[in-house]
Amino acid sequence: MQPTFSRRDFLKFAGAAGVAALIPRLTAKQLTAKQWTATGHAFTELAGFDSTLSAYMQARNITGGALAVTRNGRLVLARGYTYTDDSTDLTVQPTSLFRIASISKPLTSATVMRLIQEGRLHLTDKVSQFLTFTPITGQTVDPRLGNVTIRQLLQHLGGWDRDLTFDPMFRDPLIAATLGVSLPINRDHIRTYMAGQSLSHVPGSTYSYSNFGYLLLGQVIEAVTGKPYEEVVRQKILNPLGILRPTLGHSLLTGRLGNEVKYHSQYNRPTVFNGSGLQTPAPYGGFNLENMQSHGAWLSSAVDLVRFAASFDTPAASPILSAASISATFGLPENIAPASYVPGSWYYACGWAVRDWGGSNRNTWHDGSLDGTYTLLVRRGSDATNWCVLFNQRDDPSGFGYADIDDQLHAAANAVSAWPTHDLFSEYLSTHTTYMPKVMK
16 A cells, blocks of 8 residues: 655655655645645735745644735735644634744833833843842842843843753743742742842843843833733833734633634643643643743734834834834843944844844844744844744754744845835724634634
């Protein structure tokens, strides 16, 4: 009997270079088992974006993706892409919700900068002015922790190394055992645990990506305003831009929203919601999304994120931040002296990665990655073009990389010879509500 290959097996064993050679061995039914669907308006001038997403997603067996592109502040493309034979997968629309993972950080940063603009915070304020750090009995606080500033948290200069020991957002069983509490843990448990850990660097001296630092920023926002983090982000950032859909996500499949994609991973992990050690699909219980709210828990559509990104394109006209606040957001971090900066080198500013060649020629971006999620938001200053791409998967057996989408979208944008002049924002940003009915599958 002729063996049956899924497309995933096909790519795993053949590799991209061997696809053409193996196609004759596969039946038409096997090649068309999964259906490719694109939603939203298609435009001939921008067909390169569609072909890029089609090839990228099908090569990796990604079931859901979304892409939105702005040019000179106008939404010129908004597309949803689906490649699946699974009836529980959502047919992705341009407005479908995805976990955006670390693209949550620019939202948190903008909220902090808005509070600074209002005089309620200062970049030089110490975090310890707003939050207490009380370790468990037998542990002591690193005295340098009292010197960590708001600016250092924004720029990942707080002093914590990024490894499994010092990224507590993925160490739930260890934290629960250390504190003598039951799973699931909460954000305060994480802060208590970290209060007893030594810093790896002098605050302000060394860049090291820290999810924990952005957890603290979320708690500072709550301490300063007396309101829940999510409410403040809506009030200060989202509502002024007419963005109503984004919301904080939930860890478990039972919390999936009606307009939210289903996440996929080839991995299972022990649940972090009880001490049973039972394996669960990695995107649904392998980590605690609720604890990640200010660094990785937002759900959004690609359309909403490019609306947010475009709000910085013309600083004098931004509805959310002043020109001075935007300049501070994207400026050099405190550990890089202006005289030593090499134009075009990358650095992490306040919630954004940056390459600055001078003048308007500055690219800023942020990506995001969790089990079941890969995302990228890019602002290209040289031609006022922004894009956001969201996927419901970050791993598969194909062996192809996921970060490749960055170069591929730059190439697609570079290949556009004549950009359309329409603006789709009025279609996609009106009369939508944030809260969707939950589904249980």
